Amino acid sequence: MRPEKGDLAQARKQAGPGLSEAEAIDRAKQGDAESFEALYALHKRRVYSLCLRMTGNTAEAEDLTQEAFLQLYRKIATFRGESAFSTWLHRLAVNVVLMHLRKKSLPEVSLEASLEPQQEDGPKKDIGARDNVLAGAIDRVNLTRAIASLPRGYRVIFVLHDIEGYEHNEIAEMMGCSIGNSKSQLHKARMKLRDILRERRIEKAAGQ
């Protein structure tokens, strides 16, 4: 997983005046309430954004953010610093979301299968047609919207790999699928996004 983006690394290690993140973690292990709150303030945005991007639902994302931090606080005594705290928390949050998605699917269906989009939701199979490239034509607003409109299975893989920076072997382990399947699903997600963005560009051009 890539390091936290948009992040003034040194500044973010401070949880408050004269208090480093490491000190906040140590105090939180002892049950210090303000340290809990400081750690929440430091990491809430990234955790919530992850949950929101994976679920596409504000209420679900908030519930999952709450659950992720509660699990963090229950387990914080076991954090030994082998990895960065943010990495540990991020992986915990991903597992919370995936567990939630697993519960929403039928028990006899694997998470991987439950997230597989219906054929009509998949990318178009239009091999030979040429169209103008997207490069330079996508802004972050439209890309964010397009990601939110992806079928859930595609969205989960795309968020984990292309936004959050997990490798396919990590995704395969978390999702209980093969590396090949992770690559295949990611490719379909990107193809679907391409379809969505091209359609929106056509609609926009038609409306002008």
Added chain:
Amino acid sequence: MNCAEFQKLLPEIMESGGSAEEEAHLQSCAVCSDLVQDLRYIAESARLLLPMQDPSPRVWAGIREALEREGLVRPPVGTARFRPQTAARPRRWLTGASLLAAAALLLFAIGVLWFWNYAARESQPVATASLPQAASPAAVDDDDARLLSAVEQRSPALLATYRENLDTVNAYIRDARHTVEQNPYDMGARDHLLRACNQKALLYEMALARSEE
């Protein structure tokens, strides 16, 4: 190799590159070349997306309640009280000029809000030239330059990070601003622009926070 065969192998090609035959097809086929270019562009653009939203206050309220109920928290020890924030305050960086920079950015955000309300009241879309002069993009860029200059003088090790963050958030603001100009009644785009401005204000706030000793 034809296009169908090439595109069937794309998931692997995108991850680890293609064979000589696959590369040759890519070089000779405009359709597949455009496709690969689009997919790479989508992946690269996604990499630049920042976490932009905070959860509502109810989330922390729920966490706190659960912590107290489960007996996981106790009253804080020691006399040091601190506010949850994302930046330390080790030393003075900026002067009154930086306060003006932050004020200019706040005016920019307020100007954006004024622009939205004005567009909502009017029946016709508002031209971009109607944005308030007091918070023009040129003034914002000058503030960024002053901020980076101050960072370079006081903490050169953080300069690259600040510059990268400013570039990213400015790109967000440009994109969102463009979307709002194209679709003045798009509330989602307006919300996105406001969040982008807030993100930039947070960067300035973090820099200002270092001005206290």
